[in-house]
Amino acid sequence: MVELTGCSLTLAQAKQVIDEKVFVTLSQESMDRVKKSREAVERIVKEKRVVYGINTGFGKFSDVLIDPEDVEELQLNLIHSHACGVGDPFPENVSRAMLLLRANALLKGYSGVRPVIVERLVEFLNKEIHPVVPQQGSLGASGDLAPLSHLALALMGEGQVHYRGGIHDTLTVLSKENIFPIQLQAKEGLALINGTQAMTAMGVIGYLEAEELAHQSELIASLTMEGLRGITDAFDEDVHLARGYTQQVDTASRIRSYLQGSRLTTRQGELRVQDAYSLRCIPQVHGASWQALDYVKEKLEIEMNAATDNPLIFEDGEKIISGGNFHGQPIAFAMDFMKIAVAELANISERRIERLVNPQLSDLPPFLSPEPGLQSGAMIMQYCAASLVSENKTLAHPASVDSIPSSANQEDHVSMGTIGSRHAYQILQNTRRVVAIELVCSLQAVEHRGVDLMAPTTKRFYDEARKVIPSITKDRIFSKDIEAAASWLQSIQLHTIISNETKEETTNG
Known part of the structure; x- marks a missing residue:
């Protein structure tokens, strides 16, 4: 069970609610704040005080x-x-995240909605009724107005919802669940749509997947190290402490633990003095991506607990201020940063794929082919990886540097954060497929070297992966292997397959 307070939601808790469907409750203290805030709105209406969004038009009006x-x-x-909103709907888990984040924001007690609004959002969560929300149409300032309006429609019994594996008219589902549509009262519509919950929800889903993929990419890189008989000296702790980046130190430590006990890796001078950058610099490059992801995590957890609508109600309604907390710039920057960080994991992975398949760069069979010449092996898999990497470079162009005026120039600077979050998720899907291609190739490479010589940790991972990706004994439709590998990576959590508590042998550093 996760209790929402408006102030303490973490990404770990969000993951429990979104992925594991953990039951959500509301703290009484937070609901008391909601009630007081609502009483202030009702006094304003009764006293006929002029307050934006309660008894005025919106934007330029x-x-x-x-x-x-x-x-x-x-x-x-x-x-x-x-x-x-237009275009394909957000994934259902993103819609679920929007419900969670909107309820948590309203619980802060600055928005002036009735308690029933928050209760209904949570009821949708607990009954797994998820609004169908189109992805396109938000500028990311004045909030995610278009996407969140589609979320609000569901509370009103309009639009469509995801429910029990299908898409249905909302009113049909509400009737089935004995839920009455809500008739919005003063300020409630504005409070529901004036916020950053679409971009933040998409960012949360993207970050949670990126975090897992980043860990997976390190283990797959370790298989590649074994397949290429990489030099482990470059991962020595002293090297990384000498630079001082915690994430780099941690990445090197994980690589050492994964390769502990391997008889396939080498030491400097045995076969060659040093490796190419895509092997030698794994801690530096992956570590830098972790630095960016840590930044993203920090900003998401702040935004998840932020009041982002307008106006905000303070001091029991004695102070009501029209501000700009709906502006998505902090999340826009974070999403652009995540795009670059995840794209770079694909960039370096593709370079390792090239080393696995290029006969001029290793002593492995050309293109890992079982019969070089007659069979092409992994030749075109590298093409595919290169294509995905290049597509990522286009998607990684920062959305946050763009702005376009709206509402007759009243809203003259916007964040484009929702576009950034969507592109970040597209980059993530591409990167997972690139890493999946590296996995297919690295499995073949270590098989050629001798799986009995692998480290215990990489061998466990090899055994699990081979249940999904068969050995290449003959050319086949490798698209199926890539998609199967990518789907498998998306479905697993690394700690369930390997233990991160493997004791490190300092001699293997």
């Missing part, structure tokens, strides 16, 4: 006053007019 009898229609019109 902020100076248009709304009659008290029209404030509910104002919220309905807001959601209907802003629900103009």
Whole structure:
């Protein structure tokens, strides 16, 4: 069970709710804040005070006053007019993350919604009713207006939802679950859509997958080290302590632990004095990606617990301020940084693939072919990896450097953070396939060298991977192998296959 407070949600807890469907509850203290905030809104309506978003229009219409009898229609019109997202829907787990993050943000008690709004978001979570939300249409400032409007539609009984493996009309599902649609009241529509929960939800899903893939890429690189009879001296702890980056030190330590006991790796001078950068610099390059991912994690966990709508209500309604917490720039930068970090894991992986298949760079069979010439082996797999890497370079162009004015220039600078988060996820899928290709090739290489000579940890991983990826004894449709390997990597958690507690032999450093 995960209790939401509005202030303490972690990525680990988010993963439990999103992936493991852990039951969500609401802290009483947080709900008390929500109630007080709502009472302030109701006083404002009763006293006919002019406050943006409660009894005014939106954006450029902020100076248009709304009659008290029209404030509910104002919220309905807001959601209907802003629900103009287009394109394919976000993955269902991203929609689930949006529900979680929106509920947590409202629990901070600055938004002025009724408790039933928060309760309904959590009810959707616990009953696994996930709004269908189109991916495209957000500028990432004034919040993720279009995507979150589609989320709000579901609370109102409109639009469509993911439910029990299919997509259904929302009203049909609500009837089945005995849930009544909500009629939004003053400020509630604005409070639901004015925020960064689409880009942050996409970022959370992307980060959680990137973190696992980064760990997997290190173990697969270790198999490549064995396949190429790599030199382990470059991973000696003293080398990495001398530079001082914690993530680099940690990466080197994990590589040493994975290769402990291997009789395939070498020491400097045995076969050659030093390896190419794609082997020798694994800790430096992967470690730098970890630095970026650590930055992303920090920003996501701040944003997950942030009040990002507008206006915000303080001091029981005595202080109401129109600000700009909906601006997605912090997450936009983080997503662009994640794009680069993950793309670089693919870049260096593709270079290791080249060394595995190129007969001019190793003594392995050309292209790992069982019959060089008659059979092409992994030749075109490297082409595929190169193509994915090049596509990543285009996607890695920072979205956050772009801006375009909207709402008649009232909203004249925007973050494009949602575009950045979506591109980061695309890069992640491409990178997983590149790493999957390295896995296919490294398995073949260590098989050629002798699997009985592998380190215990890499051998355990080899045995599990071979259940999914058969040995290359004849040319076949390798697309199937790549996709099978990528799907397997996406479905597993490394710690369930290998132990990270393998004791390190200092002589193997």
